[in-house]
Amino acid sequence: MPNGHSALATPTMERAPAAGALPAGQDPVRQGSVQPMLEVIDAVHAYGDVVALDNVTVTAAPGEFLTILGESGSGKTTLLRLISGLEKPYKIGALRLNGVDVSEVPAFSRNCTTVFQNYALFPHMTVGANVEYGLRVRGVPPAERRQRAQDALKLVRLADKYDRRIHQLSGGERQRVALARALVPRPAILLLDEPLGALDEKLRVDMQVELMEIHKSLGMTFVYITHSQEEALTMSDRIILMRKGRIAQAGTPHEIFDRPVSRFVAGFMGVENLMEATLTGLDGDDALVEVDGQRMVGTWSGRTRPAVGDKVVVGMRAERLHIADRPPQDPGLNVLPGRLDSAIYKGKYLDRTVLTEVGPIKVRLWDSSSSTAEQGFVWWKKADCMVMSA
């Protein structure tokens, strides 16, 4: 652990497994081997008639980077506010931080801090006073809190901004101050509410990397809220995708990206080609489907096993599809003849639409000279043909 970081790490954090060390697909909480850092059991919340959370259960292992993903109104921010205590749930089975039930504990006594979407830095205080705030209210002596605040500012690379005023900082700098301020009290869990939402593209990518490094070096549990699937895939150990107050799918970035359980998840995770189909056969995970009379082979990725004859959805990512002048001969492949239609130039790649019997299919070509013919064939592997619940 680098020197600049040690001041922030608590003994419990050092015991926690390093985030990167968690093998993909393994959830120690589910296996019951580790005491979860966070447990939200059966949370129900509503604003007036609008249900914000509908029996949501979420757990996070110590040192985990958990991302709650969803569009606005999906309930993700409500969930975060329940954890921090800024919102009192309508009904909750249990809310445990590090094994202790805190559902009746007020926000200021809970061992978690939040990086707010708009940062909420105190405008009447200097950068240093903002960062020290969590220590000041805990009665830490001035010399020690100054030292710890400076360590935290060093961690976010703002060591020379201690005496600045908030309105003198740029957006990116404010974001870092907000992060330092939330880290300084050494919370068990750091809650981040779309912290990069207000930053421009370049800065956002830099901050993603920086956040991941800070997370790794502190070993702290991060609960991160975002509506950007790209951000979620880049940073998380585990993703919970929410929709209308319910969990649509929970799993590692790989699981959610490659094996979406429903049409909604696939669409949210950017699967370009989605078609309604009928299941005609299922052997293990190998699914046979029919789309407009066209037979295809795919891999079942839904949550529950369907029956033959059920309505399902077939999804293919544009970048996993290929175009050829002649049909490939491998019988395990899906092949569709079609007419090559419009192309959209995207710089690094080319998006082409192929008009087939089952409708237009979008294909992403990384080599723009790959095909110029009018007629051609689209083909893709069984593993790249996702079959899921409608």
Added chain:
Amino acid sequence: MLDRLTPSGVAVPAFLITWSLVVILPLLVIVLFSFLQVKSYRVVYVPTLGTWESVIDSGRWIVAVRTLRIAITMTLIELLLAFPFALWLAKGCKSKPAKAIIITLLTIPFFLDTSSRIIVWRSILGTNGIVNTVLTSLGIVDEPISWLLYSEFAVHFGMLGSYFPTMVFPIFMIMSLIDDDYLQASSDLGASPGQTLLYVILPMSLPGVVAGVVFTLVPLMAAFVEPQMLGGGFVNLLGNSVNSALQELKYPTAAALSTIVVALLGVCLAALILITRKRFDMSTMFQAIRR
């Protein structure tokens, strides 16, 4: 349109000239007037210190001290009452209709004549008033409490309602501008409600507190209705002296007394600015709250 007004080469002098003509010039005339004399209803333009000597000799400085004392006491009382009230109104009161009704009720002192509002208290606080009648008939007191009316208590009591809104409004306004996120962030970082009040709400609402103090203290220094109606001649303030001097057509005396009021106010406000400036920079505070 607004851009064309921004060159400070035009806007600042324009403001200064207008303000000087409308406010500062009359003030200077008043000061000058106090060094003149009026003889047989005509102003004699010969400088003299006679008015000032008589003002000091007649013991009017005691009135000045009493005025300052009562004005400052009342400002502090109003501040102590208004701050928690404004906090509740801005952050605690969740019902919008209730808030609208309260704000409307607070403006009543502005549209009702002071004298007619104050005189009512006579029939409530007097020896034969409602309070004493109830207290004696219940046997709580043997004889009517005399200090309820025509006393400093009565004057303070009468001023309570009149000067409450001017203190509440600026504080309420600035507190409404404080984003709830700041309070939540404070709580989230571990501050108890008391600490949030001390470290976040209080400093952030300071511009409103200063405005409230100014808007309350200034008219209190010139108050004359409450002392006249409820003081019964025992609690004369500078405002009453100015009034009676004007009625007796002693313009230089009125001018001298007004000069005292203005000078005392000047000292009070300078002190206020010094106290607050040491800790907070007002202009950046407004900037910062706007985000």
